[in-house]
Amino acid sequence: MTDRIPLKRALISVSDKTGLIDFARALAARGVELLSTGGTAKALREAGLTVRDVADATGFPEMMDGRVKTLHPAVHGGLLALRDNEEHMVAARSHGIAMIDLLVVNLYPFEETVAKGADYADCIENIDIGGPAMIRAAAKNHAFVTTIVDVGDYAALLAEMDENDDATSHAFRQHQAQIAYARTAAYDAAVSGWMAQAVGEDTPRRRSFAGTLAQPLRYGENPHQAAAFYRDGSDRPGVASAKQWQGKELSYNNINDTDAAFELVAEFDPAEGPAVAIIKHANPCGVARGASAVEAYRRAYDCDRTSAFGGIVALNTVLDGETARAITEIFTEVVIAPGASDEAREVFAAKKNLRLLTTGGLPDAGAAGLAFRQVAGGFLVQGRDNARMTRADLKVVTRRQPSEQELGDLLFAWSVAKHVKSNAIVYARDMATVGIGAGQMSRIDSTRIGKRKSEDMAEALGLDQALTIGSAVASDAFFPFADGIEALAAAGARAVIQPGGSMRDDEVIEAADRLGLAMVFTGQRHFRH
Template sequence: MAVVSKKIPAPDLVRVRTALLSVSDKTGIVEFAQALHQRGVRLLSTGGTHKALAAAGLPVIDVSEITGFPEIMDGRVKTLHPLVHGGLLSIRDDAEHVDAMKAHGIEAIDLSVINLYPFEQVRAAGGDYPTTVENIDIGGPAMIRASAKNHAYVTVVTDAADYAEVIAALSKNDGQTTYALRQRLAAKAYARTAAYDTAISNWFAEALEIEMPAYRTVGGVLKEKMRYGENPHQSAGFYVTGDNRPGVATATLLQGKQLSYNNINDTDAAFELVAEFPPENGPACAIIKHANPCGVATGSSLVEAYKRALACDSTSAFGGIIALNQILDAETAQEIVKLFTEVIIAPDVTDEAKAIIAAKPNLRLLTTGGLPDPRARGVMAKTVSGGLLVQSRDNVMVEDLDLKVVTKRAPTATELEDMKFAFKIAKHVKSNAVIYAKDGQTAGIGAGQMSRVDSARIAALKAEDAAKALGLSAPLTKGSAVASEAFYPFADGLLAAIAAGATAVIQPGGSMRDEEVIAAADEHGVAMVFTGVRHFRH
C-alpha cells in the first residue's frame, strides 16, 4: 500500500546549521569543511574523514559521540542509527516529527556530504571476491537515499565537483540553500546510488556466471555532454561504465576537438576490429566509415599495413577513422596526414609521430595503452522501444574454430590464411556482409545489404574501382578468398563471388541448401570451408 503524503509544502530556503561529512574519496573535503566552518556550520563526521578534518584543526564531532554507540565491525556499523537517520529524514514543518525529535533527542542534519566505498575501482582493478565484497558500501547509500528523499530540508552532496556550487549558494543566500539546488543534488544522488548498485549487481552476475539475471540495469558516469547525437537535432552524452577494456571510453585524447557521437561509435568499431590482430603477429590497420570497414590489412610495417588498407577503398576512407594495433610511428603518421582523417586510435604514439600529427590540429589522436582482448567475456546492450536487448559479446575467433572442408578441393595454405583473415573482418561488418581478401589485405567489402548477392556484387565493384585507382590490370578479387558472415541461403551469392574471381570461400554453413551451394563450388573448382559459427552484426 502506498504511503500517503501529508502535502506539507517544501520551503525554498533552508539554513545549514549542521553538516555530516563521511567520504571515501577525500579530494577537496578539508577545504569544503573549512568553508562550512567559517560560516558557522557544525561538523559531524566518521572514521577516516573525522581524522582528516581533525588533523586539519577543524572542530569536528565524531558521530559516535552523537549516537552514544561506537563504530564497530571494521566500520560496517557506524551510521546506521536512528539519531543519524532521524536527523536526515525528519520533516521540520511536521509537528509529529518535531515532537519525535524532541522525545528522542534527535538533532536535525541539514547537509550530508557522502561518497561511497570505491567498489567500482576495486572491481576494475581485479580485486578478489572477499575484497570486492568488503568494498560494498551500506551506510553510505542509506544516508544518501535518506538525505535525497528529504531534499525538502536536506542538501545532499555526493560529488566533490559540487562543493564549490554549494559554498557559492550558502554565500549568496546567507547560509541557506535553495529548493531548486536541493532537488538537483537529490536527483544526482539517486542516480549515483543507482549506478553504484548496478556495478555491484553486474559484478555478482559475472562472478556467479549468471548470464541473464532477473533484473538487468545499466549504469554509467557522464564523461562529457556532446554537441549533438547522430544528427544536429538530437542531444547526446557519453557515459562510461567503468569497464577496464581498452578502447575509446578509456582512451586519452592527445589532440583534436571533442569527439562527436558518430566519431565515438566509429572509433569503437575500428579499434575492436584491429584488436583481432595481435600486435606480436605483426602490424595491422583498419579504416572505418559509418561503423563499417572500408579497408583492413596487415603488413611488414605499420605504414605498409596502412597503405594496403587504404588501397581497398581510398574514396570511402576520406574522413574516416584509422585504428592501428601497434605504436604509431613517424613514417605511418606522415602517410596518414596526407588524407583527411577524423580520428586515429592506437595503443601508443612516438614523440616524432605526435609532432607530425600536431600539424593537423583538428585531427583527433587517441591512445589506449593496449588493445582489447577479443576473447574476453562481456555483455552488450541495445535499446528498443520499451525494452533493452542484452547479449554476450561476440568473442569467437576464427583461430579457435574447427574449420571443415566441404568441397572436393581443399584450400591451399595461402587460401586458408586469406579465408581466416576475411572471416575476422566479416565479424565486424554489418550484415549482410561479404568480404574479399588476398595476401592479408581486403580486396572488396560489401556491407549491410538486404541481399547477400548485392553485398557480393558491391564488394566486387569496389574492388574494380580500387584496381583502376591503383593502375592494376585486374582487381584483387581475382584469386581471392571470400568470406560470408552467415550462410549462403542459395548458390547465387556464391556464384557472384566466383564471378568476381574468388577461388576459396569461408562461411558458417547450415543452410537448407548447403548441398546446392557445395555443388556449385565443386563445379567451379572452388575450395570451401564451413566454420559452424555465424557473425550477424545488426
C-alpha cells in the first residue's frame, strides 16, 4: 500500500455549495480534473471552471428526476478499484473505467427538510441514495481514495495537499473515512427515526441516535472520565444552541446542570411573568415567580441560600441589569436566559469566570421528543416527560377545597417537582419554593429534609417560624402511608398535590381530612431518576 496518493481526478457532488467555488478553483489550480453532477456541475461551469459531467463518464444521462445518475460501474469502479491489484486494474482498463482519487459529497438536506416541517413526500424525495453509496465505497477504499463529506474539511484537505505535493497521506485518508462513515450512519439514523415517527412506530426493532461534536470537554463528571458534548441537530432552544458571551469553557457538569435549569424554568410561560430557577447538581434549590426578574431571583435565592452558592441560574425572560447585579452578589457558575440586555452583559463582564448563555427562546415544555439512558448491554428509550397539568385536571379528594391561592401554589409546586430527583417533595408559597427534599430513598425523608431546609433558611432570614408554614406541597408520586401526610401537616403545610393511586389512598385521605389539609389528585406522576 502506498502511503501518499496524488489527487488527479475528483468527483464533486454537493447539495450544500458553501465554499464550493473557491475549493474547486484550488483543486483545479493543483491540476485536479473535476467530474461532477447536475447542479454542482452547473455552478462550477458558471464560475468559469472546466468540469466533466458524470453522464459523459457513464454513458448514461441523469434520469428519473435525478434519482439515477451515479449508481454506475464507471463511478463505483473508479472508487472501489484497488490500484495495487493487477486484476482490478485490467478490469478497469477493459471497461474504460477511470480512477477517482477524491470524492467530495455532502448529502441531500434530509434533516433540514424534516426540521422545516415538510410533508411526507418531500421528505422522501430528500433521502439521498447515490451519495451514501459513493461515500461508503470511497471510504472503504481509503487506501487509495480520499473522502470529504463536510464543508468544514475543505481547508484541511488543501493544507494536506500542500504538505504532500498534491497528494494525501494514508493517515489523512483513514481519518476522513471514519468521518465519512459517521456521516452516513447519522444520516441513516435520521431517516429511520423520522420514518418510525411517520408510521407511528413507538418501539422500532432497531433504534439509532446520532450527534455532531459540539466540543471536546476537559473531562466528564470526574477528572478521570473522558467526555465530549454532541448536538443532535434539533432546533430545541437550550444549551446546545446557546451563544456563550463570556467565561471559560463549560464543563460536563455545567452543561448537565444548565440544561436541567433551563428545562425547569421553561415550564413557566413568560407571558404570565418572570420566573427564575437556581440549580445545584441537577436539582433545584430555589424556584420562584415574581413581578420582575430580580424579584423572582431573590425569592428563589431565599429558598436555600447555602445551596445556591456556585449554582446555575436560569431565567424565562431577558436578563436585565438589575437582575444581573443581584446575581453577582454571590458566586454563580452559569446564567442562561433567552436574552440579555447590554447593561446585563456589562455587569457580568466584571465577573470573567461567570458564564453567560443566551438562547433566543425557550424550549417548549410540552413538546414531544425522546429521552434515552444507557444501561449495561443496552439503553432505555422513552418519551420526554412533557405532561402538563391545569386546574381542570385536578381531582379534589378531601372535604376541604383548596383556595384559589392554594391551587396556584399547588400547580406551581407540581411543575417544579417534575424536575426534582425522586423521591421529590416541594413546598411552595406565593409562587416560590420554600423547601425542597430531593433524591431520597424514602418519601418521608424528603418531606423532613424539605422542612429542615426551610427552618434553616427561616433562621438565616431572622424569622421565627419555618417558611413551610401555610405552604402547598407537591409530591412526585403517591404517599404509600399516612405518615407522609402527617409529616407535611407538622411542617405547616395546608394543601397537597399528588398523583394518588396508593393501596392506602383511603388512609391518606382520612389523615388529610383529620388534619384539615386540602388534597388534590393528578392521576399522573413525575418520577425523575
